[in-house]
Amino acid sequence: MILVFLSWNSLYAQIIGSCGTDAAANLDIRNRMMANREDPQLSVYRSGGTIYVPVTYWLSAKNDGTGRARYINCLINLCAINELYKDQGIQFYIKSINDLNNSFIYDDPSSQFGAAAIINIHKKNLNAINIFVASKANGSSPGVLAFYSPNDDYIVSDLNYVNSNGTTLGHEIGHYFSLAHTFFGWEADTYDCTVPTPLEHFLNGQRVLVEYVDRAKQYSSNKLHCNVAADGFCDTPADYNLGFGFNGCKYSGCAKDPDDVPLDPDEANIMSYFLNCLKYFSQEQKDAIARDYASSKRNYLKTPVQTALPEVTEAPKNATIVSDGFNSVTFKWDAVPNATYYILEYAQVSLSNAATYKTFLLKRTDTTLTNLNKGIKYAWRVTAFNATSLCPKSTNPITFTNSNFGVATQDHENNISGASVTSLGNTYYLIDVSASSSQILRFEVFNLDGRLVHEEDLQLSAGFNQFIRSMDQNGIYTYRLRNKDQSYSGKLFAY
Ligand SMILES: [Zn+2]
Structure with missing residues (x-):
């Protein structure tokens, strides 16, 4: 079954696509939300002003550096996302915007090598919400616009959705902070008015209750049904993925709950799929975000503490x-x-x-x-x-x-840093290196006898660069990366 479709609205065009955070991922996300909610340490109350949360955009390009999203779009995008989170005292700040030249990631960040490369970078850069931007989000599901991976804790976006409509990535950041879809359970299951509404779904062997319209319905003597069913929130009305294929922001379809009560979903909830209509999070969703932020697994977002910098109020003059x-x-x-x-x-x-x-x-x-x-x-x-x-x-x-001239920047040094080589298995390995400017870096591999077995020039662009290579044979090698000023070397295990 095709997973989910949605159309994210932008100012000028209605776009059809889907969030790639699937039912199984939403189950993990909701379970985390429920665990946070049971934890008495995670108070939703906090004093003081706005919390600043770091975001890093990793803008991938092909190995030759072409195809990358524009830096300016990161600003436009995060500015729009901040509008959506302003009323809960959360603002995102730019930790960094990094170039990433890796065709595996750019062509398909959901492919085996693409995902392996992303996970490697994410683990080495656990100091922000990492958003990886590629030509598409999932090569085998062209409709996917973006997704959050709960297992590995990063976000991927199609470069076209790093834009002035903050709802695509605002929604994924909602997943990141433990929010499931308002229609959780129906991601892969299309509601059909002609068959009785089921009472539950089964996902990975776990029962997920279908939500009722009635907010007062009891699940047990001390628990409301809406607190246990679907996304686990009582202030997000029952929704059976009714945004799918529905045109407009006032649902008028035939969906009824198992008690035969007509559904009245909240079309403006950012975690729904009424994508032309998304505007806000519910209070319980905001509380869940606050708890997830407070949890220890989000500690990496909290240091160093970022406070508001004085505002930039004008464009450059005398350009x-x-x-x-x-x-x-x-x-x-x-x-x-x-x-x-x-x-x-x-x-x-x-x-x-x-x-x-x-x-x-x-x-x-x-x-x-x-x-x-x-x-x-x-x-x-x-x-x-x-x-x-x-x-x-x-x-x-x-x-x-x-009048007279031809393109290169000057006034830069040739510094490289953070060079490393990591084995990926099947004789593949990953070369990571950061550069202060675009430059050529010589890469050489030697066998244990000291004989040169591979050499090439790596074209680096300013920022973070990554390359995937393979050896012809398993074995232990040494490598050297050098420019005219610096040299790095180490061992390389091909297995
Ligand atoms: Zn989603």
């Missing part, structure tokens, strides 16, 4: 280019009060020109390019932000025609 008339163009602008980062974007003719679009994440207020194409019109803009003030403040696009 201008300076040409030396020979081979370089310097883009520069005035520092914006409170901004700690700038996103510089440019492309030929227009910023919508994806084929020539380039972008840089900068801490400085200028950058120099030395090989723009000659006689070509370029459009560019710059955006200011800081970690907690991230709704983008951008200049309008500025255009100029380049």
Whole structure:
């Protein structure tokens, strides 16, 4: 059976797709919520102001660096998600935006190697909610827009849904914080008015009760049925995945509960599938989020404590280019009060020109390019932000025609860091390395006799890079990674 369909609404288009967090995953998620709720240590009351929760976007691209989502879209997306969480005192801040060049992840983050690479990165970077952005969320289920993996605790998104509609990833972050679908139990089961409504579903051998409309219905002498059935919340009305295929925000279908009472689902609940209608979480859902945040498994989100940085209120001023008339163009602008980062974007003719679009994440207020194409019109803009003030403040696009030149940044050092090689089995292994700038890194593998058995040049882009390779034969090898300034070496086990 095809899992679930939903259409996430955006300002201009209705999009059809699904959340890939399936019934089995929702069972794990709901069980965690219930365990948190039973834990007297996890008070939902807290004093003080807004909690700032770190988010890292891992923007994957093909091995050659092409196809990546735009940095600016991370700001637009998290700004929209923050609107959805504002009323519960939660705001997400940008821990980092990282490049990740790995075709396995980019082409299919749900594939064996894609998922293995993601899990490896996630485990080494347990300091934020890790969102992995790829060309699609699941290569074998093209309708999946995004999902949360409860086993491994990361989120994956199709790059097209890192956008100004925060509900796609706001919903996945809801899963991350222990919220099941309001229609939990019906992910893989289509409600049919012509057959009696079942009393329960079975998932992985566990019974999941079907929810009734009546909020006062008792499950036992001291427990309400709505506290035990489906998502476990009494303030999210019974929903049998009625958003699927329903056009509109006021459900008028024929669904009835096992007592024959017509259903009246909450179409605006973010954990439902009325995707054109999503607006809010219920109070019990918010309490569950607060408990999950308070739980020890979320400790990695809490240190260092992030507080609100002073707000960035304006776009950069005096954005201008300076040409030396020979081979370089310097883009520069005035520092914006409170901004700690700038996103510089440019492309030929227009910023919508994806084929020539380039972008840089900068801490400085200028950058120099030395090989723009000659006689070509370029459009560019710059955006200011800081970690907690991230709704983008951008200049309008500025255009100029380049008289003389051709593309590379300068003013960067060649530092590499965090290099490691990890075996994946079947003689495959993973090379991780962070670079301060795009550069070529020499990779060499030697057998135990010291004979060179493999060599290649790895093309690194600035940020985090990852490569998957395999050896022809099992064995123990040594490897070396080097540029002109640095060298890393270690053992490599191919098995
Ligand atoms: Zn979902």
